[in-house]
Amino acid sequence: xxxxxxxxxxxxxxxxxxxxxxxxxxxxxxxxxxxxxxxxxxxxxxxxxxxxxxxxxxxxxxxxxxxxxxxxxxxxxxxxxxxxxxxxxxxxxxxxxxxxxxxxxxxxxxxxxxxxxxxxxxxxxxxxxxxxxxxxxxxxxxxxxxxxxxxxxxxxxxxxxxxxxxxxxxxxxxxxxxxxxxxxxxxxxxxxxxxxxxxxxxxxxxxxxxxxxxxxxxxxxxxxxxxxxxxxxxxxxxxx
Numbered sequence: 001x002x003x004x005x006x007x008x009x010x011x012x013x014x015x016x017x018x019x020x021x022x023x024x025x026x027x028x029x030x031x032x033x034x035x036x037x038x039x040x041x042x043x044x045x046x047x048x049x050x051x052x053x054x055x056x057x058x059x060x061x062x063x064x065x066x067x068x069x070x071x072x073x074x075x076x077x078x079x080x081x082x083x084x085x086x087x088x089x090x091x092x093x094x095x096x097x098x099x100x101x102x103x104x105x106x107x108x109x110x111x112x113x114x115x116x117x118x119x120x121x122x123x124x125x126x127x128x129x130x131x132x133x134x135x136x137x138x139x140x141x142x143x144x145x146x147x148x149x150x151x152x153x154x155x156x157x158x159x160x161x162x163x164x165x166x167x168x169x170x171x172x173x174x175x176x177x178x179x180x181x182x183x184x185x186x187x188x189x190x191x192x193x194x195x196x197x198x199x200x201x202x203x204x205x206x207x208x209x210x211x212x213x214x215x216x217x218x219x220x221x222x223x224x225x226x227x228x229x230x231x232x233x234x235x236x237x238x239x240x
Contacts, residue, residue, distance in 0.1 A: 022087055025094050026079075032098075035105050036143070043142045047112040050144055052195045060119050061189040062128040065135065067182035068190055071149055074179055078156035086165060093159040096212045100151045100204050107145065114142035117191040132190060139192070147193045150201035153183045155208070162213055 075097070082090035107113075118141055122129040157180040160166050161173055187193040 020083075022090060023083070025091070025098070028094075028098050032101055032105065035109075039105070039108050039143050040140055043108065043112040043114065044140065047114040047142055050113045050115050050194045050196050051117065055115075055117055055188075055194050058188050058195070060191055062122065062126070062132050064182070064186035064189040065128050065131045066186075067179060068135075068149070068186035068192070069131070070179060071153060071183045071186075074183065075152050075156055078159055082159065082163070086163065089159060089163050089165075092162075092212050093155060096155045096159065096208050097152050099211075100146070100155065100201075100208055101148060103204060104143075104146055104148050104151070108143040112142065113144050114140070115144060115194055116141070117194065119191065135190070135192075141192075144193055145197040146201040146204045147187055147197040148201075149187050149193070150184050150198050151205055153180045154202070154205040156180070158205075158209060158213065 078093055079090070079097070082093055118136060122132070157176050160176045166172050184198060187198060188195060
């Protein structure tokens with residue numbers, strides 16, 4: 001009985017690994033975090049200042065720390081939901097997010113950048129200003145554009161609105177839109193990013209939207225499927 005139980009457990013484990021084999025793409029996060037940590041440590045003094053005149057007219061509002069931090073849960077939800085429910089949408093959202101994140105890393109490495117928009121002190125003290133102070137201590141004001149907070153928020157919202165699973169869920173789409181817009185505003189109202197960072201994030205998102213959700217993705221998918229079909233026909237011919 002014990003031998004049978006061990007075999008069953010082994011088979012179940014193999015089935016689980018096979019079922020979720022698409023998790024391999026998430027290993028990219030280790031590369032991203034290591035690279036980003038390196039940039040945060042090295043880009044500290046010598047960098048190009050990123051700012052626009054409109055940045056100085058945008059007020060600071062500590063309450064937007066709430067949507068800013070919700071970004072982590074928002075992005076995690078987008079990836080994990082499709083990971084468990086729809087592999088096609090999962091690969092799309094990962095392609096969209098991870099490509100943009102890689103572009104961001106390359107830009108930051110080639111063109112070190114930062115800003116001096118953060119307030120030197122807060123006009124009032126509350127829980128939100130304490131959270132912003134913590135954010136300022138843990139996240140430097142360098143490596144800014146394109147803004148990944150903005151870009152990934154757009155990416156998650158696009159993924160949700162283009163998914164068949166959310167086709168008849170207008171409430172979910174509305175909540176996603178409100179959260180997406182709130183996160184984008186938070187990057188500027190917390191003085192984490194310049195308007196320039198936001199605009200470049202939108203520009204990159206537009207390009208990736210066409211690549212992932214437009215004709216480019218469909219053509220690549222057709223090409224891959226055609227090659228797979230040819231391989232199967234060749235193998236079938238060899239067997240005959």
